[in-house]
Amino acid sequence: MNKLLRVILVFLMFRLDWRKFFFAGAVITLVVVVIQIHSLPNLLTVWMLSPAATFSSYEPLNSTMHLGENPSSGMVQQFEPILVSLSIAKNKSAEVKQDDEKNDVPRAVVTPLGPPPPSRTLPTRLLKDIRSLNPEEALVYAKKEILNASNVADDPDLYAPLFRNVSAFKRSYELMELILKVYIYKDGRRPIFHFPYLRGIYSSEGWFMKFMKESEQFVTTDPEKAHLFYLPYSVRQMKRVLYVPEARNIKPLAIFLRDYVNMLATKYPFWNRTHGSDHFLVACHDWGSYTVTEHKELSTNTIKVLCNADVSEKIFVAGKDVSLAQTTIRHPRRPLHGLGGRRVSQRPILAFFAGKMHGRVRPKLLKYWRGKDKDMWISGPLPSKVPRKMSYAQQMKSSKYCICPMGYEVNSPRIVEAIYFECVPVIIADNFVPPLNEVLDWDALSVTVAEQDIPKLKEILLAIPMKRYLTMKNNVKMVQKHFLWNPSPIRYDLFHMVLHSIWYSRLSQIEVPQSS
Known part of the structure; x- marks a missing residue:
């Protein structure tokens, strides 16, 4: 040996x-x-190996209750947490109209499956009665309950001054948690369908898709039990795959979506039952509204959840469609990075704006205010390298008001950025419907300035009493929770608020029989 x-x-x-x-x-x-x-499974393989692609009218719930006027008295989490950042670029505006795309490949950072959250308890008999209702009967029941909602005296989870009618909203939200079921069509191939894009200024559509598909509470696999039907596509991904820059024509995208809807209508009975009025789509890309124009029922009947909520174009219909908050997500491993603001005494700048000069409003804004007044910090894009204390985010945190002018379209991520930094938004975009407008009282937390009044901008802001400004600033801080894509969705966050707006729009279609 x-x-x-x-x-x-x-x-x-x-x-x-x-x-x-x-x-x-x-x-x-x-x-x-x-x-x-x-x-590996297909989705992971795509992430790691794939190169960049080259290729009818509705009325409010009640004329006296549009989740409308404030009364006199002033849920389940998803089970697969995703780490997502809502941080803002330090040295320049987060609104990059050049798509912020550059062939980057989206990746989701998945944390281990957590324990299920505690269930909300309800009387057994009530649960049994509600579950015995068919979808239409359940919607009628919900609408009656909302119309007769009891006044909310004090709710620790809801700050009443933010809402048009906090009592109606609370009851509507509770009924959504109890009743709502959504069917997601399985048809459609990645990456246009079922593949949420999670980065950049258009990522709201991706994060909603992700959380919707992961929801064990709201999703049903039985379409006969569904109150809503979701068309799970991404306009940002559609552009990436189908748009030919040399052609400068987006009509092929609308034709593609038209053919997809026609396929669903032929294959299943659900679209034709309501002509699409119980279906919804979610699109944050600027072209989202233009991709529905080749299909009449898709354009006029479907609930469209759009960042480009422009009523002047006759595509977005206020009261039926839903304005989607445009949020910027850049660092998935740093959730909620940079959130928060400063005291009023640490905000020496009256109003701040910095950004590119596209669209009709921004050139006019700079014409009147760039370099004209020390209290009005209005400029083009900030240099790529500036000291941290002079960065875009720090300038917003140092300002009392943050100017949020439209870009190419009426929407802008600056509105949500201002909310994150506790800076009162000043919205300059005629014909724009702000996000969650069905329930939020935007007059309580923002200033709206008509485009024609840009020359009087400083005069308008200085005319606001300090007491009102302090109230608005506090309201901005309190509304933050409703505009967050949390790592795992929680009650009243942006995922649930958007879903509630869709639920509310569906209820607006329901007629409640008059009791004799």
Whole structure:
């Protein structure tokens, strides 16, 4: 045995070429890794290996209750947390109209499955009665309940001054949690369908899609139990795959979506039952509204959840469609980075804006105010390298009012940025419907300035009493929770608020029989 060991030792020390041995081992390891990657599920394989693609009228719930006037008295989480950042670029505006795309590949950072949250308890008999209702009957029941909602005296989760009618909203939200079921069509291939894009200024559509698909509370696999039907596509991904820049024509995108809806209407009975009025889509890209124009029922009947909520174009219909908050997500591993603001005493700037000069409003804003007044910090894009204390985010945190002018379209991520930094938004975009307008009282937390009044901007802001400004600033801080994409959705966050707006729009279609 000892002789054999000596022979092996001599061979290893003097006869074996170690360089060739390690090279062979490295080659074998590389081959094994490549084989394993190709055997992964399709979605992960796409993330790691795929290159960039080259290629009818509705009325409010009640004329006296549009979730409308404030009364005199002033839920479940998803089970697969996703780490997502809502941080803002430090040295420039987060609104990058050049799509913020540059062939980056979206990745979701998934944390381990957490324990299910505690259930909300309801009387067993009430649950049994509600679950025995068909979808239409359940919607009628919900609408009656909302119309007769009891006044909310004090709710620790809801700040009443933010809402048009906090009592009606609370009851509507509770009924959504109890009743709502959404069916998601499985048809459609990635990456246009079922593949949420999670970065950039258009990522709201992606995060809603992700949380909707992961929801065990709201999603049903039985379409006969559904109150709403979701068309799970991404306009940002549609542009990336289908749009030909040289052609400068977005009509092929609308034709593609038209053919998809026609396929669904032929394959299933659900679209034709309501002509699409119980279906909804979610699109944050500026082109979202233009992709529905080739299908009449899709354009006029479907509930459209759009960042480009421009009523002047006759595509977005206020009261039926839903204005989607445009949020910027840049750092998925740093959730809610930079959230928060400063005291009034640390905000020496009256009004701040910095950004690119596209659209009809921004050139006019700079014409009147760039370099004209020390209290009005109005400029083009900030330099790419500035001291941290002079960065875009820090300037917003140092300002009392943050100017939010429209870009190419009426929407802008600056509105939500201002809310994150506790800076009162000043919205300059005629014909724009602000996000969550069905329930939020935007007069309580923002200033709206007509485009024609830009020359009087400072005069308008200085005319606001300090007491009102302090109230608005506090309201901005209190409304933050309703505009957050949390790592895992929680009650009253942006995912649930958008879903509630869709639910509310569906209820607006329901007629409650008059009792004799």
